[in-house]
Amino acid sequence: MRVIVTGMGVVSPIGIGTDQFWSAAVNGISGIKKITSFDASHLRSQIAGEVNEFNPASFLSPKYIEQTDRFTQLALLAADLALEDAGGLGAYAPQRVAISIGSGMGGFATFESSALRKFRNQPVPPFTVPRTMANSAAAWIAIKHRLKGVNLTCSTACSSGANAIGMALDLLRSGRADAVIAGGAEACVLPLTMNGFEILHALTTSSNGDPARASRPFAKGRDGFVMGEGAGILILEREEQATRRGAKIYAQLAGYGQACDASHIVMPDMEGQVAAMRGALDDAGMDPDSIDHINAHATSTPLGDIVETRAIKNLFGDRARHIAVNATKSMIGHSVGASAAIGSIATIMALHTGTIHPTINLEEADPECDLDYTANHAQQKHPRTGLCNAFGFGGNNASILFTTLNEGRD
Template sequence: MRIVVTGMGIVSPIGIGTDQFWSAAVNGVSGIKRISAFDASRQRSQIAGEVADFDPATFLSAKYIDQTDRFAQLALLAANLALEDAGKLDTYAPQRVAVSIGSGMGGFGTFESSATRRFQNQPVPPFTVPRTMANSAAAWVAIKHGLKGVNLTCSTACSSGANAIGMALDLLRAGRADAVVAGGAEACVLPLTMTSFEILHALTTSSNNDPEGASRPFARSRAGFVMSEGAGILILEKEEQAIRRGAKIYAQLAGFGQACDAKHIVMPDIEGQISTMQAAIQDAGLEPDSIDHINAHATSTPLGDIVETRAIKHVFGNRAGDIAISATKSMVGHSIGASAAIGSIATIMALHTGTIHPTINLDEADPECDLDYTPNRAQQRNPRTGLCNAFGFGGNNASIIFTNP
């Protein structure tokens, strides 16, 4: 059974909609700016990847806005775009269309603002709980579009979006759904969230005066990741049904791998990353030699980029240096649970267009990061297969493989 991608929707710091996002990505445009969502003057890291010109009132009623956190609003817009791109799914019974959306933090913006109000003895908004809960994005997508099938939420930190897409693949293969709206959403450009990551020494704090150059995966001078927000949604269907309804097909979702390294709650471990890439390749029925492109997890942390490079070398051996690798986070920052959904769309577009987008800000690579990361300029490489990595806190590792249809 072949599972295919028939629609995509993205809301990102470099564009809303696949065309705008991909044009900016290919041209190496950075979406990292000084934070505008709140007064960040007291933060050590004062930059982020925010979605500019995002106005939920353009597609949601006042009632919807009152009842939804920003992360759910981002998911709703991405889902609208993906469903529009895929064409009507009304050939499927509503009970056969599932939703699977990942988020690492859920409605943390609502949690933070409501907690502040409570400590200041101000009224707490009545929808605080349903806005905060991680499954609200998937629930609202289902409510908005009348999708009555399986409704799932995955929260595995930075691999949430990847695992949500993997769960969608499992649903389709098992015959529990005919189509799935799958992806990830996150909105955690917030004071408490960013302060917490600062304490862990995960965020870069040395580039407040150079936002666009702050996210530097694989570079010698990298100093941590840049917080970001966004959403990415895929429409997944069985190939024969997609063909029957005349849908366009972007790519095949060919394989999924998942592994916990069970070593450390926040530090990356090579064994888990190796295992998940190998599992995805095996699940796709491929050999390592057939992988042409990797969309790396590549957050721009000093240790993380080295561990991922070593894991890629272990899995692909002498061929590792021939694989076109790129880091989407160099342009959009790290959107936690949405990152792999956004990375998946970048991977699919690389297959669809033949172009590998660049890893920007890579003027001098770390000596321990010595693979082909597509530095600074896009390359026409015509990949046939692409692997998207996502490695999260808790030792949660996930890899997804897409192939040309």
């Protein structure tokens, strides 16, 4: 039994819809700009990957807009695009279509604005809780499309989207669902949230005057990540049923690995990352020599990119230097719980088109980052297999493995 990807929807700082996103990614376009959604002059990091083109009124009624946070709205658009791409899921009973969404912060835009009102002794908006709760995106996708199957939300910080896709794989293998709408959504370009990451020295502060060059994974002198927002959604089905309904097939979702560092709440640990990648390979019944491409977690923090590089070298040995690694975050920043869902779409598109998108802003690599990161220009590598890594606070490591249909076991 194989699980396959039959539809994709992406809402990102470099494009809405897979075509626009992929065209920008292959051409190395940066979506990082000065923050426009609020006055960021009090922050040390004043740039972000915002989805400036996003207009909820273009596809949602006033009722939906009033009752939903921005992260839910981004998820709703990505889900609409993915379902349209898949040709709809009307072939399945609504009770057999599951939804599995990841989000690190949930409806934090609502939380921050309601908290501000509370501290000013103003009335708190009635939809504060239903807009803030992390499962609201999954719930609203279900309401909008009347889908009554398993409805799950995963909140594991920066790896939320990867785990949500992994959970979807488990749902299809176990027979709990016939199709899953799976991915991640995040909208935390927000004053309090950014201040919180800033205090941890996680955000870049050196490039406010040159936003497009701020996110530079693996590069010498990088100094933190750029906050991003967006959503990525996949439609996943079992191959036999998808083929029967005449669905187009992008790739196979072949494996999912998960491991906890159980050491530090925010510092990354190489062993946990190795365990997650190995877990994905074992799950797919594949060995390290069969991996062609890695869409790295690569947030552009000084420590994180080195640890991930070491983890890849530790697991893949000599093979590591022949793997085409890239960092989607170099162009869109770090969209936390959405990042691995968007990274998955980049991985799938690499398998589907044969092109590895570049890691931009990589003129000179950190000496401790010595792999092939697809620096600055896209490469035609025709990968057959690709891992998408996601490593979150909480020592939460996830890795998902996609292959072309000719690879992997049945």
